[in-house]
Amino acid sequence: MPVGLVISAPASGVGKTTLTLALARAWRNRGLNVQCFKSGPDYIDPAFHAAATGRASVNVDSWAMDRATISHLVSRGADADVVLAEGSMGLFDGVAARGVSGTGATADIAEMLGWPVLLVIDPSGQAQTAAAIAAGLRDYRPGVRLAGVALNRVASQRHEDLVRRALDDAGIAVFGALPRHAEINLPKRHLGLVQAEEQAEIGKLIDEAARFVAEHVDLDAVLRSAASWSPQPAANGVNVTPPGQRIALARDAAFSFVYPHMLEAWRAAGADISTFSPLADEAPDASADVCWLPGGYPELHAGKIAANARFRSGLRAFAETRPVHGECGGYMVLGTALTDADGVCHEMAGLLGLETSFAKRRMHLGYRLAELAAPMPGHRAGARLRGHEFHYSTIAAQPDTPLAVVHDATGAVIAETGSRRGNATGTFFHLIAEDR
Structure with missing residues (x-):
């Protein structure tokens, strides 16, 4: 039976994609089958997921898709060992008016699938306040469960200790802390990341990210935090008619x-x-x-x-x-x-x-x-x-x-x-x- 986990954050630009790719590749290197999804309308990240896992990734979107469509799309993870859904923007960020099955927020997908959230937090320029942010996200919506936190871009051991102690006092698990590491930065342009197919060295970059994350994050603890999941295939697929034969x-x-x-x-x-x-x-x-x-x-x-x-x-x-x-x-x-x-x-x-x-x-x-x-x-x-x-x-x-x-x-x-x-x-x- 696969286990599911959502990778999210308080905001964009804190390292969700890098952590998702690193975890996927690290677990794949251990012999696990990993299936990724992208929550929201980002059409670039799924190609990176495929590069990390060897399996095609698709988008799931609560504003544009009904529950049957989302169930149909995620059911492809039924034969995987680990299923990761990478979020968009911040955990609760969506639009003001509800769409087909939600507002487009990553939290909608987490609650719908019953998967806990691994929160990526960049504590640059703060210390204990990072714990306040994590606690606020944990308590904001009762149907969304927080698995724990991975810290990204910590400045020093002292900085990490301050943040860890505050998170421990708040009862929030810390799975690891990543120092700044330029070698795993993904290049960007005006519409987001430079596409995976345009990067000849993408495989090496993902390998380095997996090595770095495995060195600083407790992969076994993260895996234990994921939820067992029994996918329920939907009778109806995506409601799209081909434009031609x-x-x-x-x-x-x-x-x-x-x-x-x-x-x-x-x-x-x-x-x-x-x-x-x-x-x-x-x-x-x-x-x-x-x-x-x-x-x-x-x-x-x-x-x-x-x-x-x-x-x-x-x-x-x-x-x-x-x-x-x-x-x-x-x-x-x-x-x-x-x-x-x-x-x-x-x-x-x-x-x-x-x-x-x-x-x-x-x-x-x-x-x-x-x-x-x-x-x-x-x-x-x-x-x-x-x-x-x-x-x-x-x-x-x-x-x-x-x-x-x-x-x-x-x-x-x-x-x-x-x-x-x-x-x-x-x-x-x-x-x-x-x-x-």
């Missing part, structure tokens, strides 16, 4: 932000997926009946995309007879022009009139609920789609017909409606699930 999917360093559970749901429904690389100047598979451009980092590769004539002409030819859909970065590439961070304007595919600028940066972040005004691949007009938007680009022009009425998590209407023209459609949000 054969899908041409853009996939490279510029087009990689697609949720793993989406691709799995498409394949489970019988769809075939053929990948192509716009950065390698490849056109979509001519035998496909739909083309899908996911998000990614086209703003970092805009010059190359503009110069790749075979890709752009092939995409235009495809769109003459078949649907093409773009999400976020893919949506930007379907547009007329993209201005990069240096203010240089690059010609894009021109299937939509959208013009975007990365030179005029403004963060757009949050859950999205879209009601389609017209069909898009895989979804009928009137469908209610749940997704998440995260980008820094601004719209300079959007002359086409809006694709949907889009609301944020509070119910407020937002301006990023997506758009449609001919066989081309696009949205700034990344699709997670459709309401049943």
Whole structure:
């Protein structure tokens, strides 16, 4: 029977991902099968999980998914020895209004699955106050159980002793304390971590993190703190219809932000997926009946995309007879022009009139609920789609017909409606699930 544990923290940036990867690899090195999940809409971390465990990881999201979908997704851990769910942001951080089964907070997943929480705390600039924070998180929500704490980036032995004593007085277990260690820092860029597939040395970095954590954290005590878990497979899977029977999917360093559970749901429904690389100047598979451009980092590769004539002409030819859909970065590439961070304007595919600028940066972040005004691949007009938007680009022009009425998590209407023209459609949000 597997055991389950949630890795969370008081806030972002304290080391959740590094600890999750290190624990997963350390236990795998001991011969255990480890399954990871990501709580929330982060589409980058699951690839790191897969690199650490050798098993595909997926997102579980209480705002966008119902309990049946979450149960279905986590049931893949039934044959594992240890199941780890890495949280997003702080333990209780979600949106103000409840979604399908919660607010998107990691605490929702911990309570739903009955798994205790291993709290990662960075006590930099504090000592006993770290114990007050941990105690507050322990007591904030009765249905969420704290297993204990791992301290990260402790400054000295004296610093560690002060924090440990305070946590002991509060009745909170400390499983270990990690000194600062630059060798296990994961590189970042504006949308989060540099993707796992772009890091040739990721395996060595995870190995070093596992060695370092095994030296400073009581792995056996952490394992004993996890909860025995009997997964209950759900009859219904992810409520997503494939956009076509054969899908041409853009996939490279510029087009990689697609949720793993989406691709799995498409394949489970019988769809075939053929990948192509716009950065390698490849056109979509001519035998496909739909083309899908996911998000990614086209703003970092805009010059190359503009110069790749075979890709752009092939995409235009495809769109003459078949649907093409773009999400976020893919949506930007379907547009007329993209201005990069240096203010240089690059010609894009021109299937939509959208013009975007990365030179005029403004963060757009949050859950999205879209009601389609017209069909898009895989979804009928009137469908209610749940997704998440995260980008820094601004719209300079959007002359086409809006694709949907889009609301944020509070119910407020937002301006990023997506758009449609001919066989081309696009949205700034990344699709997670459709309401049943």
